[in-house]
Amino acid sequence: MKNLKLFLPVIVFAVLAVFMWRGLYLDSRTLPSMLIDRELPDFELRTLELGDQLATVEDLPDEPFILNIWGSYCLPCLQENPIFMAAREQDLVPIIGVNYKDTDNAAREWLDINGNPFTLNIVDDTGRYGIDLGVYGAPETFIVDANGFIRYKHIGTIDYRAWQDEIMPVVRQLQSENQVAGS
Amino acid sequence: MIPELGNFALILAFCLSIVLGTLPIIGAARDNTLWMSLARPLTAGVFVFLSISLVILGYSFVTDDFSVQFVANHSNTNLPLQYKITAVWGGHEGSFLFWTWMLGGWMLAVAIFSKSVPEEFIARVLGVMGLICVGYTLFMLATSNPFDRVLPLPPADGADLNAALQDFAFIVHPPSLYMGYVGFSVVFAFAVAALLSGRLDAAWARWCRPWANAAWAILTLGLSLGSWWAYYELGWGGWWAWDPVENPPLITWLLGAAMIHSLAATEKRGVFKSWTVLLAIMAFASSLLGTFITRSGLLTSVHAFATDPTRGVYILGFLGLIVGGSLLLYAIRAPILKSEFGFGNWSREVFLLANNLILVVASAAILLGTLYPMVYQAVSGGDLISVGPPYFNTIFVPLMGILVVLLGIGPVARWKRTSREYLRQQLTRVAIAAVVLGVAIPVLLTMSVPLGTIGVCVLALWIMFSMLRDVASKVANKPSLMAGLKSLPVSYWGMQLAHFGFVMTMAGACLTSIYSIERSVLLQAGQQADLGRYTFVFEGTRPVQGPNYIADEGTIRVLREGEFLRTLHPQKQLYTASNTPATHMGIDGRFLRDLFVTLGDPRDNGAWSMTLYVKPFVRWIWLGTIFIAFGGILAVTDKRYRRYKVSKQAAADEQPAEARLAGEH
Numbered sequence: 073m074k075n076l077k078l079f080l081p082v083i084v085f086a087v088l089a090v091f092m093w094r095g096l097y098l099d100s101r102t103l104p105s106m107l108i109d110r111e112l113p114d115f116e117l118r119t120l121e122l123g124d125q126l127a128t129v130e131d132l133p134d135e136p137f138i139l140n141i142w143g144s145y146c147l148p149c150l151q152e153n154p155i156f157m158a159a160r161e162q163d164l165v166p167i168i169g170v171n172y173k174d175t176d177n178a179a180r181e182w183l184d185i186n187g188n189p190f191t192l193n194i195v196d197d198t199g200r201y202g203i204d205l206g207v208y209g210a211p212e213t214f215i216v217d218a219n220g221f222i223r224y225k226h227i228g229t230i231d232y233r234a235w236q237d238e239i240m241p242v243v244r245q246l247q248s249e250n251q252v253a254g255s
Numbered sequence: 256m257i258p259e260l261g262n263f264a265l266i267l268a269f270c271l272s273i274v275l276g277t278l279p280i281i282g283a284a285r286d287n288t289l290w291m292s293l294a295r296p297l298t299a300g301v302f303v304f305l306s307i308s309l310v311i312l313g314y315s316f317v318t319d320d321f322s323v324q325f326v327a328n329h330s331n332t333n334l335p336l337q338y339k340i341t342a343v344w345g346g347h348e349g350s351f352l353f354w355t356w357m358l359g360g361w362m363l364a365v366a367i368f369s370k371s372v373p374e375e376f377i378a379r380v381l382g383v384m385g386l387i388c389v390g391y392t393l394f395m396l397a398t399s400n401p402f403d404r405v406l407p408l409p410p411a412d413g414a415d416l417n418a419a420l421q422d423f424a425f426i427v428h429p430p431s432l433y434m435g436y437v438g439f440s441v442v443f444a445f446a447v448a449a450l451l452s453g454r455l456d457a458a459w460a461r462w463c464r465p466w467a468n469a470a471w472a473i474l475t476l477g478l479s480l481g482s483w484w485a486y487y488e489l490g491w492g493g494w495w496a497w498d499p500v501e502n503p504p505l506i507t508w509l510l511g512a513a514m515i516h517s518l519a520a521t522e523k524r525g526v527f528k529s530w531t532v533l534l535a536i537m538a539f540a541s542s543l544l545g546t547f548i549t550r551s552g553l554l555t556s557v558h559a560f561a562t563d564p565t566r567g568v569y570i571l572g573f574l575g576l577i578v579g580g581s582l583l584l585y586a587i588r589a590p591i592l593k594s595e596f597g598f599g600n601w602s603r604e605v606f607l608l609a610n611n612l613i614l615v616v617a618s619a620a621i622l623l624g625t626l627y628p629m630v631y632q633a634v635s636g637g638d639l640i641s642v643g644p645p646y647f648n649t650i651f652v653p654l655m656g657i658l659v660v661l662l663g664i665g666p667v668a669r670w671k672r673t674s675r676e677y678l679r680q681q682l683t684r685v686a687i688a689a690v691v692l693g694v695a696i697p698v699l700l701t702m703s704v705p706l707g708t709i710g711v712c713v714l715a716l717w718i719m720f721s722m723l724r725d726v727a728s729k730v731a732n733k734p735s736l737m738a739g740l741k742s743l744p745v746s747y748w749g750m751q752l753a754h755f756g757f758v759m760t761m762a763g764a765c766l767t768s769i770y771s772i773e774r775s776v777l778l779q780a781g782q783q784a785d786l787g788r789y790t791f792v793f794e795g796t797r798p799v800q801g802p803n804y805i806a807d808e809g810t811i812r813v814l815r816e817g818e819f820l821r822t823l824h825p826q827k828q829l830y831t832a833s834n835t836p837a838t839h840m841g842i843d844g845r846f847l848r849d850l851f852v853t854l855g856d857p858r859d860n861g862a863w864s865m866t867l868y869v870k871p872f873v874r875w876i877w878l879g880t881i882f883i884a885f886g887g888i889l890a891v892t893d894k895r896y897r898r899y900k901v902s903k904q905a906a907a908d909e910q911p912a913e914a915r916l917a918g919e920h
Contacts, residue, residue, distance in 0.1 A: 081536075091630050
């Protein structure tokens with residue numbers, strides 16, 4: 073019995089290790105974005121579409137749009153894709169992709185196979201723009217208003233429910249704000 | 256071609272580590288002298304190939320070989336040469352190679368400087384370190400190879416080194432931090448070797464102590480440099496943030512501090528043996544945990560290198576194997592490590608035990624605070640909370656307070672048994688003097704009753720007086736003061752110096768928290784702002800061109816009570832290659848206070864936002880750590896660690912005979 077307590081350290085360690093292992097796979101749902109109601113950070117990056125020409129904030133739509141962080145390695149992104157495709161077909165809202173820590177070839181192949189819902193794909197292969205955006209990993213989704221301010225952030229996969237209950241209400245509200253401002 | 260040679264050298268180092276991690280250990284178990292004698296040459300081989308690898312990575316940086324992915328991501332043609340070299344440890348892959356090379360360096364040092372240790376024991380120590388090296392090199396080759404290429408189309412220019420890392424402190428902070436961190440693997444290897452061989456005695460503790468002291472002293476410097484760098488480079492006026500990546504080194508430091516104290520008791524009195532071994536394992540485990548946290552993306556933080564679960568899984572697997580394995584070994588083998596001497600109620604052993612208890616509780620509390628968000632998230636299924644400085648301060652500050660109270664008594668107490676009368680006779684006057692002066696000085700200086708300051712002063716004076724008292728009573732019987740001071744061993748001075756530094760750091764930290772003031776202002780050229788006794792006059796800005804950045808440099812004249820003191824030049828920089836802004840503080844550092852100005856952003860009307868700080872005593876924090884580290888190094892140089900040329904048999908028989916003499920230090 074006396075020697076059992078010597079096993080205490082190894083047991084404590086084992087419990088801790090299990091938690092850490094779980095921690096690695098948790099949805100990296102983290103603290104609310106510091107960027108809400110701030111301007112979208114500037115960037116000057118390649119895109120999958122425009123060849124050598126670098127894209128900047130100027131190239132983004134001047135209406136409310138969705139900014140989606142994705143990667144070909146990212147399984148949840150595959151789940152989101154049909155939803156975004158449907159949104160594109162119905163012309164609900166422009167969706168800009170940020171191809172995050174990926175390679176161009178893999179990204180293009182992924183879009184060929186699964187369909188491309190994005191009006192533009194910004195290439196952030198180093199993840200540097202992701203740092204500016206406070207991204208922890210793909211997928212993450214931002215909703216940006218017509219003035220280029222980030223208004224909403226969703227961390228993790230967007231399923232139909234999240235799309236209907238979270239994303240679309242914000243998008244519709246921003247779109248109506250934009251119409252009021254424009255008229 | 257050249258980078259492939261680096262990769263090849265890395266693979267060779269991996270292969271040699273496998274041999275090093277197996278043959279000598281098996282040889283030691285089977286008493287095969289040939290296999291055991293392989294340990295030293297293999298160690299040298301591992302070190303040589305790791306060095307080649309590291310030099311080649313450095314060469315790729317210096318020659319701007321952007322076909323190497325790691326170079327392309329962390330360097331740039333315009334980067335000044337010294338930062339091209341230090342960019343080697345400016346990112347995950349390179350810093351891990353650097354880290355592994357440090358391990359190789361420690362291994363080589365053990366091979367060279369442990370001639371007096373029996374061959375069989377050294378074979379085990381180097382073998383265990385070889386196993387650790389296998390893990391590190393495999394990790395690099397499998398998940399984060401610094402020599403990976405971007406082919407066939409390498410970028411024309413690199414992405415540049417993170418602007419905050421282009422700084423002198425970054426040249427020295429990671430090397431010293433890593434060196435200290437990795438140094439704990441030496442002590443770990445000694446502990447595991449002791450468990451394997453079943454021999455843990457005073458001789459073992461004496462072999463182990465210099466390594467533990469050295470690693471801990473260097474870690475102290477590394478932590479301190481990191482804190483200093485954060486202070487003057489990041490521009491938030493703080494020096495410690497309880498960031499999830501700052502905490503693991505602090506945990507290692509606290510456990511290391513506990514370990515070197517418990518090693519002292521093991522060496523002098525043959526007590527706390529299995530506890531010392533456990534501390535050695537825990538200190539090393541915490542250093543691996545630090546690696547895991549920084550490099551796996553488990554916790555998000557400003558320091559985090561990369562968020563890649565494969566790396567996390569790998570490190571966790573390695574952690575499980577090495578730490579889980581050694582803790583299991585500990586559970587099975589610890590019963591043979593019996594402590595043979597008892598000790599009385601007021602002996603030094605008791606105070607060392609109290610010291611250990613406090614340090615271990617403090618590190619456990621920090622670990623809990625660091626990992627709690629993750630555990631909570633795992634249990635609650637997604638909600639995230641953050642544990643902030645209030646939690647850490649509430650726990651850490653009182654614990655350190657108790658530690659400091661005991662620190663006044665411990666060194667005065669004697670080994671084995673101390674009579675209460677002796678302690679009373681030694682310390683009563685010291686306590687009275689500390690309380691009287693500690694209350695009087697702050698009250699007279701401020702003409703009020705600042706309770707926090709009084710507490711700090713009383714505690715600091717308590718330590719200072721008790722130190723002086725201890726030195727005085729130790730030289731009392733000697734013919735002259737000088738002869739007395741000379742007769743005290745070097746390690747005694749090391750201890751006193753480190754304790755003095757610790758008190759200085761604590762006092763600095765407390766006082767600067769109490770007295771720091773800051774103010775954010777918006778100033779146009781010619782305008783001024785007051786803060787405390789100082790007036791800051793903004794003279795405007797001018798453009799400045801650096802090697803790889805452009806900047807606006809502000810000129811701020813500082814007046815103290817109307818008299819000109821000096822001019823500060825904070826900068827707002829823009830690193831052109833990566834288009835990242837950075838700030839350069841204007842700091843006037845003095846022994847008793849720092850003035851600190853950060854330049855914010857310009858406004859349309861020509862005004863600049865800026866933050867002014869007056870931070871009294873902040874420098875003491877880092878000065879204190881220099882004393883701590885120097886004390887630790889001084890203790891390593893004590894002659895007695897080299898005096899004993901023990902043969903295998905004699906060492907095995909040796910008992911802590913000098914324990915009786917040890918009452919004097």
